[in-house]
Amino acid sequence: MINDNNQLLYNINNLHQIYNGRTILNINHLSIYKQEILAIVGPNGAGKSTLLRILNFLEAAHNGQIYFDGESIEKTPSIHTIRKVAMMFQNPQLLNKSVRSNIEYGLKLRGKRSNELVLQETLKNVGLNQYAQNKVSSLSGGELQRVAIARTLILNTKALLLDEPTSNLDPYNTDLIEQLIRTHHKLHKSTIVLVTHNLHQARRLAHRCALLLDGNLIEISSTKDFFEKPNDKRVSEFIHGKIIY
């Protein structure tokens, strides 16, 4: 059981996404529960990032029904709905401003003033409290990634979509970001959808894991079952590096 009543945040049926006549996603059904951490794994080009963009309402699906928090999502949902979801991209683009301004950015968009205590706590959590006024151009890759996750976490959205949040990071920064995700989830109970190539990370963080192959959802199950007794042979092959793309 993910939450008290197994309440759904996303309920998706017959989702198809097509680019230039090519099917990118073909998912019959996908349920994402409130308060769960769901890891989506799969090889490059499997449709993981496309799925995240659809979950973030950044692009409309070619067809399919998407229910978010009980609301049927039309082509362009209201800004109120859009702001219930935040996403960290695989290659986050920060604004050419200070670390502090970047972290406050999403709050300012919502017309909210940042709580100084929360902001200081966030800066401290990402280990950047000494660099609050520094321009992001002076930061290292790991620090940039930390700013990117901080600006997403501070929004306290119902859903948090993380597209390979630790790609290209060293073990220290990877561990730091994983801790941030864990702490945030513990405190705010957000639903987190994590796309990762790091199977160990999926195992460490997620309640459930899903495998996407060629746009198809092959299996979605509890992390334990996914890694220890998968139903589909392709999951086992993927986990053991036997699927070659």
Added chain:
Amino acid sequence: MPNSLTESISLILSLDKDLIDITLLTLRITLSSLTLSIIIGLPIGTLLGLSRHIPARGFIMAFLYTGMGLPPVVVGLVVFILLSRSGPMGHLEWLFSPNAMILAQTIIALPIIVGLTMASTGSTHPSLPQQVTSLGATKLQTAITILSESKYGLLAAIAATYGRIVAEVGAVLLVGGNIETKTRVLTTAIVLETRKGAFGFALGLGLILLTITFVANIILLRFGNWNNDQR
């Protein structure tokens, strides 16, 4: 030459009334054209820069870049025809007035500001608009953020547009007529004074023209905090 230079400097220092009038009219016409160009051109350029998949984008770009090299006398001629008594805009009675000069200069300036704004906003990372949207930005907030991120490019666009307008002579001579106290600006006055052989006065006008361009650029640079805010 040294005599002319001395004469021009003494003219400027004596705050010659004709010089002041011509300078003020130049500033009025230049700033009006620049403001109009910014109001019209900045949103169009931003839209073109951000809409990477609009149909015929390549054709629009080619059209704009051609427009950047638009010969001012041709623009002057077209505006002259439009505003002449028998022309489609003749009823406005703008010919040989500052309004005609502003119109001509705005037409000359628009392709420059639209093209450079498009290049500047279009050179931001392709995923930036989506990333900004994913943090909760409305379409307007996204556009404002992209403009802010393209600040240096936009300031360069405004500086280039200002430079083109303030130095323009062919079109304003045609549609303004270089009428004393009414449509005489620094560039047209320089042409006239040179023809008269009044090199000192012409040089003085030239010095003022350079000075106001320099001051305008300093203001722009300070506005962009260019000294200590570079990438």
